[in-house]
Amino acid sequence: MEQRQLGGSGLWVSRLGLGTMNWGKDTGEEEAAHQVATFLDAGGTFVDTADIYAGGDSERILGRLLHTVARREDLVIGTKAGHSPQAYRPQDTSRRHLLAALDASLSRLGTEHVDLWQVHVYDPDTPTEETLAALDTAVASGRVRYVGVGNVTAWQFTKYATWQRAVTGRTPVISVGTEYSLVNRRVETDLLPAVADAGAGLLAWSPLGRGVLTGKYRDGRPDGSRGAAEDMAAFVEPYFDERSRRIVESVCTAARGLGVSAHAVALSWVRDQPYVxxxxxxxxxxxxxxxxxxxxxxxxxxxxxxxxDDASADAVGPVLA
Structure with missing residues (x-):
């Protein structure tokens, strides 16, 4: 699998990453082990997790698999922090919370460092300089190699990136995690130019448009699918509109012409977009x-x-919360 440089840094990642949000929920440890083995056999290196995935079980499973089916040095591990269990404060990127969350992630993963540590959300109640100082502290301590952010608007990302570039010695923000697919190209309007200007790289999640670009919802909501699940239906719902249906049909037409699956077409389109x-x-x-x-x-x-591109030109997707 092709390896790509992440944001002009010294870190290289596989252009397809292994997402682990399902681990500990829909995917058990034995199945996760098969996934890691399959991913490594394909030449994959980048594994994406977060402290909130399945209440930390995603990280715990990955940590155990580092002693069975994978070697630590074969994987580029990225995890995230910033969500809070406190109802009064769902986002918390304070120094106190972030550094405690990092220690907890390292314990669950059973490793002394993570390769990419990302601020998972934007916290309007914590000063930007405090959040970024916590990232600098994590890198200086050796617990983190590189840092990124996720689920941010263009102005939020620019604020982070500019602050870190303002003084020599601060840790640069090398990545932005964001939703990006043929049914949601909102990133192209403002975030992508900001990422390009800062020399960062995109980690494009949900490239299959929350599953709709596979074509499985063309005739309804199959049992067992996200769109039919009570806890996930609202997540998929934004892409059941007429515009998205037209895009899905375009993807399926392209897939038939190429003799491949619809998800291969949708995934390849995102994978090869600029700055991804x-x-x-x-x-x-x-x-x-x-x-x-x-x-x-x-x-x-x-x-x-x-x-x-033409069929999806107006696919701005839902507004980032």
């Missing part, structure tokens, strides 16, 4: 992951990419 360093993909089973990894061999012809 890695595209984390999540699967419940190893066979599902194998299908997603098969897209690694697909390079969309220019005329098909252009047609998909």
């Amino acid at each position: 360093a890695s595209t984390p993909v999540g699967a419940r089973t190893a066979p599902q992951l194998e299908e997603l990894l098969a897209s690694e061999a697909l390079i969309l012809p220019r005329e098909i990419r252009d047609a998909l």
